Amino acid sequence: MPLNACAGALEKILSSYLINTTDKLYRFKNGPTLRLHLYSMDDNGDGGYQFRLSDEGIIHKNLKGTPALSIEVRNKKVFTLTAYNFSFPNDPASDFIYKGSLPGGIKLGSPVSDLLPLTQLEFDEGEEWFYTDRLYGEVEITGWCVPLEDKPNQIITAICVVPDEQP
Known part of the structure; x- marks a missing residue:
């Protein structure tokens, strides 16, 4: 998802990854199943999405509630994308964190x-x-x-x- 893309395009893209409407489950390419935990958008087009691992039972108790991904929208445009580490090294949840890398x-x-x-x-x-x-x-x-x-x-x-x- 490119930054500054319009919120409407984001919704369309997200809908293509929706695998279970009732449980709000999404599966992104090469990723684990995530649950849409929070969605909020005000009249100005400010808000966003927060996704968590769908199987939170494998997340260590000290990291429960840590999202996997958040997308912030400002003025009806994608503003930030944040990937989170919801695991400790070598625990079962570590297999499901985002594996992409930055330069270097x-x-x-x-x-x-x-x-x-x-x-x-x-x-x-x-x-x-x-x-x-x-x-x-x-x-x-x-x-x-x-x-x-x-x-x-x-x-x-x-x-x-x-x-x-x-x-």
């Missing part, structure tokens, strides 16, 4: 520090996310919600792709 092979579960040779990272203490530089791409990463100086071994727990805001 960076993916969910990779050490945040693996980004350092590829981009400058800025940590926002209020949002608790790391921001890559524009040369790498408009990407936000979260680890354990603290600066790398505090926890240098943290792993990537979410990847958010945001629109390029260059003029």
Whole structure:
């Protein structure tokens, strides 16, 4: 799904992945079955979608409620796409997290520090996310919600792709 695509196109694309209307189950290409957990859209076209793994029974109790995917819509256009790591290393749910990678092979579960040779990272203490530089791409990463100086071994727990805001 391209960023800035209209919300109507998003709905059409999502409907092609719907496999069970009653249970709101979706299966994306090469992915696990996800349940639409939350959908909200206001009159201005702001809102979004949140999907969770359909079989939440395999998710560790400390990570219950963690989404698999969220899509944020602003002004009737796709604004962000976020993939989440809802597993711990080597637990049963780890087989179902998003397996795609960013430049340099960076993916969910990779050490945040693996980004350092590829981009400058800025940590926002209020949002608790790391921001890559524009040369790498408009990407936000979260680890354990603290600066790398505090926890240098943290792993990537979410990847958010945001629109390029260059003029």
